[in-house]
Amino acid sequence: MKRALLLVGLVAVGALSAQPAWAASTTQVVQGQILRLVSVADWDAAGSLLPGEPVQWDVAVSADAPDPGTVTIGVSATGDAELVVDATLCMQPWAASGCPGGETVLRSDWSLPRDGAEVVLTRMADTETAHVRLSIALAAGDEGGRTDVLVHATGAGESATIGGGGGLATTGVSPVVYGIFAGGAVLLVGGMLLVATRRRRSRDVGDES
Known part of the structure; x- marks a missing residue:
């Protein structure tokens, strides 16, 4: 079976189990004047995707805005490997047992568009912190290839994107x-x-x- 290379911000991400041991997890931070994005995943375990073997990628989004407002969180992708995504939201840090306050399902079994356009996942008050969890797997029957994925945040006149493993990470x-x-x-x-x-x-x- 062919494997697909999933690149997050031009860096390959690893296939993690549904309950990953974060022994080799790597944290990347994008800090703007207002927006802060924190990405956590096991990039060293990356390299290939198979149907039913998803990558788990957590991104925490917060803001320090001078005036009340909202922050929009989205995702974009480009490439030739068809990916299936489950996206969930927790308004508290994730625990080993899941979301302490109960998670919100943003997308389920979603075929991720690969046209490069940002797709909005959720919006939050800029006084909150959103903990977005993406579970990304190769679609069944896909021939494999390469796809790049980014998480976006926009609010208070600033925009930011984050990938993984030291790849593309820019802000405003x-x-x-x-x-x-x-x-x-x-x-x-x-x-x-x-x-x-x-x-x-x-x-x-x-x-x-």
């Missing part, structure tokens, strides 16, 4: 700004090379004299 910055930073890095490296060349030439001239 225009792509133009990222381009400027990238250009600055190139200019900085070029400047360092120029300085090194000038120093080498000066040393060569000194040796000749």
Whole structure:
């Protein structure tokens, strides 16, 4: 049976059991001026998905907004592997036995769209913390492939996305700004090379004299 590579923020995620032992779990944090996203999963166990062997991915979303408002939480995906998702919400931290206050089912046996568009899962007051749990598996009969998945949060004029394993994790910055930073890095490296060349030439001239 072919396996599918599930990438979360361009990093492969592992197939966890329904009751995973979080021995190798990794935590990633995206902290903006207002929004905070905390992702927990066992990325090292990643690599492939099979029908009936889901990846469990927990993302906690909170905000520190100056004025009352709401935060929208969604998910997006792109790729060629068909994924089936169960999404549940807990307004308290997850316990080993589940959600202490009772979980809310957001999606069940959902075929995750792979067009890159964000699909809203839930909204909350910005004074709350949402603990979203995604259980992601390869659809039965799928030929496998690769799919990238991101969790989004938007509120109080800020947006953030998070993936896993040190992959794509951004918060509220225009792509133009990222381009400027990238250009600055190139200019900085070029400047360092120029300085090194000038120093080498000066040393060569000194040796000749």
